[in-house]
Amino acid sequence: MAVDMRLPxxxxxxxxxxxxxxxxxxxxxxxxxxxxxxxxxxxGTYVDEDKLTASVAGEVQRVDKLICVRPLKTRFNGxxxxxxxGRITEVQQxxxxxxxxxxxxxxxxxxxxxxxxxELRRRSAEDELTMREYLQEGDLISAxxxxxxxxxxxxxxxxxxxxxxxxxxxxxxxxxxxxxxxKTHFHNLPCGASIILGNNGFVWLYPTPGQQEEEAGGxxxxxxxVSLSDREVISRLRNCLLALAAHKVLLYDTSVLYCxxxxxxxxxxxxxxxxxxxxxxxxxxxxxxxxxx
Amino acid sequence: xxxxxxxxxxxxxxxxxxxxxxxxxxxxxxxxxxxxxxTDVVSNTDGSAKVTxxxxxxxxxxxxxxxxxxxxxxxxxxxxxxxxxxxxxxxxFEGRGGEELGTELSNILYKxxxxxxxxxxxxxxxxPGEHCWVLYVDVLLLQCDGNLYDAxxxxxxxxxxxxxxxxxxxxxxxxxxxxxxxxxxxxxCMRVNVSCIVTLCKIxxxxxxxxTLQEKAxxxxxxxxxxTHKGVITCTRKVGRGSLDPESICEMTEAGRxxxxxxxxxxxxxxxxxxxxxxxxxxxxxxx
Numbered sequence: 001m002a003v004d005m006r007l008p009x010x011x012x013x014x015x016x017x018x019x020x021x022x023x024x025x026x027x028x029x030x031x032x033x034x035x036x037x038x039x040x041x042x043x044g045t046y047v048d049e050d051k052l053t054a055s056v057a058g059e060v061q062r063v064d065k066l067i068c069v070r071p072l073k074t075r076f077n078g079x080x081x082x083x084x085x086g087r088i089t090e091v092q093q094x095x096x097x098x099x100x101x102x103x104x105x106x107x108x109x110x111x112x113x114x115x116x117x118x119e120l121r122r123r124s125a126e127d128e129l130t131m132r133e134y135l136q137e138g139d140l141i142s143a144x145x146x147x148x149x150x151x152x153x154x155x156x157x158x159x160x161x162x163x164x165x166x167x168x169x170x171x172x173x174x175x176x177x178x179x180x181x182x183k184t185h186f187h188n189l190p191c192g193a194s195i196i197l198g199n200n201g202f203v204w205l206y207p208t209p210g211q212q213e214e215e216a217g218g219x220x221x222x223x224x225x226v227s228l229s230d231r232e233v234i235s236r237l238r239n240c241l242l243a244l245a246a247h248k249v250l251l252y253d254t255s256v257l258y259c260x261x262x263x264x265x266x267x268x269x270x271x272x273x274x275x276x277x278x279x280x281x282x283x284x285x286x287x288x289x290x291x292x293x
Numbered sequence: 294x295x296x297x298x299x300x301x302x303x304x305x306x307x308x309x310x311x312x313x314x315x316x317x318x319x320x321x322x323x324x325x326x327x328x329x330x331x332t333d334v335v336s337n338t339d340g341s342a343k344v345t346x347x348x349x350x351x352x353x354x355x356x357x358x359x360x361x362x363x364x365x366x367x368x369x370x371x372x373x374x375x376x377x378x379x380x381x382x383x384x385x386f387e388g389r390g391g392e393e394l395g396t397e398l399s400n401i402l403y404k405x406x407x408x409x410x411x412x413x414x415x416x417x418x419x420x421p422g423e424h425c426w427v428l429y430v431d432v433l434l435l436q437c438d439g440n441l442y443d444a445x446x447x448x449x450x451x452x453x454x455x456x457x458x459x460x461x462x463x464x465x466x467x468x469x470x471x472x473x474x475x476x477x478x479x480x481x482c483m484r485v486n487v488s489c490i491v492t493l494c495k496i497x498x499x500x501x502x503x504x505t506l507q508e509k510a511x512x513x514x515x516x517x518x519x520x521t522h523k524g525v526i527t528c529t530r531k532v533g534r535g536s537l538d539p540e541s542i543c544e545m546t547e548a549g550r551x552x553x554x555x556x557x558x559x560x561x562x563x564x565x566x567x568x569x570x571x572x573x574x575x576x577x578x579x580x581x
Binding site: 267 | 298310312319331555
């Protein structure tokens with residue numbers, strides 16, 4: 001039995017030397033972006049005495065004559081093609097409402113899911129009545145954004161065997177701006193677990209499925225107990241993700257893997273202590289810099 | 294309580310993990326999360342403390358006043374509790390949403406702390422039947438991530454350590470009335486020592502200490518035990534919709550006694566260390 005009690009300490013901002021060229025154009029609310037009146041103002045800006053000022057904290061983006069500020073701490077703004085991990089909140093007629101950390105609940109239409117056995121047919125009234133047998137309130141799914149409605153709500157689809165209902169594993173909720181956009185968001189990490197880095201900040205960790213398990217498209221979830229070694233790997237990855245997120249490091253498969261390797265010398269439950277987090281993240285950032293340079 | 298939705302497969306994963314003594318964040322079944330304690334954060338109270346247990350944050354302020362003792366117990370002082378669930382913690386607590394949880398918490402705190410075994414209420418008496426110390430304890434929930442009782446009790450213990458109640462002398466003045474005099478020596482004061490609360494959640498066939506919200510969603514019943522530093526159990530209460538087997542209650546009580554007894558000494562050591570830093574201590578407060 002362990003109790004770790006201590007006095008709080010002021011968290012010092014960790015900074016690795018970043019050259020001026022690499023530093024992106026970061027602004028805080030109230031910063032003047034430009035005094036030139038020839039620009040059009042986009043989201044996150046306002047005009048204050050003929051000067052274009054930022055109203056949110058984030059990165060300045062310039063597209064020809066349009067200036068906008070993309071905030072760092074924001075809800076998920078989905079685009080077509082994004083991979084998301086979401087939780088079903090409601091079962092409605094012919095659709096499910098999915099919570100994806102965006103401003104509005106996303107929508108998963110009955111016509112956008114695969115039927116068992118891969119049938120291709122028109123959805124009948126009976127399909128509507130058995131919706132709850134497939135996805136209930138509280139279930140987790142991985143899906144892709146098919147389109148964006150005019151009010152900003154996302155329409156999802158799971159029309160591929162790699163998407164669908166998620167089985168046993170651990171969900172970690174982080175900020176969407178920390179997830180790096182990549183070609184694929186599904187990774188089988190060499191340490192023995194698999195990870196889905198949803199663009200909406202929800203990261204799903206699960207034990208790598210065995211060879212013999214066919215991709216059933218999420219209709220069958222295995223409730224067999226997961227082995228202790230797999231569990232340890234998943235717990236360690238979860239703590240590493242939280243450590244990286246606390247220090248605002250961009251998350252992608254390489255950074256997660258380097259963090260995992262740097263944390264092997266510590267016990268899994270010690271990773272969440274502030275000094276251990278700092279040490280692990282510093283090692284990870286050093287490794288990442290070495291790999292780039 | 295702020296609830297979080299968990300899917301069936303996640304529940305099974307958590308259940309099997311606890312059965313193997315490896316929780317989702319790598320802790321054992323009787324390990325606490327990282328805890329930070331700071332006292333003297335609110336300047337206009339007699340004693341205050343802020344406790345952060347994982348993502349649960351609780352602020353306690355104590356004011357000591359002289360009042361009339363309760364008619365049935367004339368030679369003891371008492372504590373008055375008020376728990377405020379602020380909307381800061383979760384939007385569910387907005388407006389009157391947090392009232393239900395607040396009254397439930399204060400009722401249990403009343404039961405635990407107005408018991409002569411949890412703390413020495415007789416030391417709060419000034420003159421029997423006429424004057425006694427009344428300690429008004431205000432609890433503010435800043436963040437909710439499971440295990441509120443433990444965090445609140447540790448904060449109350451730390452705040453009471455921070456509260457220095459002056460010793461009073463009763464003297465009769467010329468007209469025969471009683472006069473209360475506080476002693477002139479600023480160091481002539483007493484401290485109240487209280488018990489700590491340990492919450493044990495029954496998940497599957499095992500019990501866990503310091504459950505997160507996800508683990509709470511998988512459990513059906515919990516046992517709240519208040520334990521003094523000597524290991525004496527002063528109050529037990531069962532919460533939750535499910536039922537508990539008598540054998541598991543015995544097991545959980547033993548585990549709670551062990552865990553509770555082990556909570557006191559590191560906390561007192563930490564508070565003494567904080568006090569010894571004196572004026573040099575760098576106050577972190579809320580913006581650290």
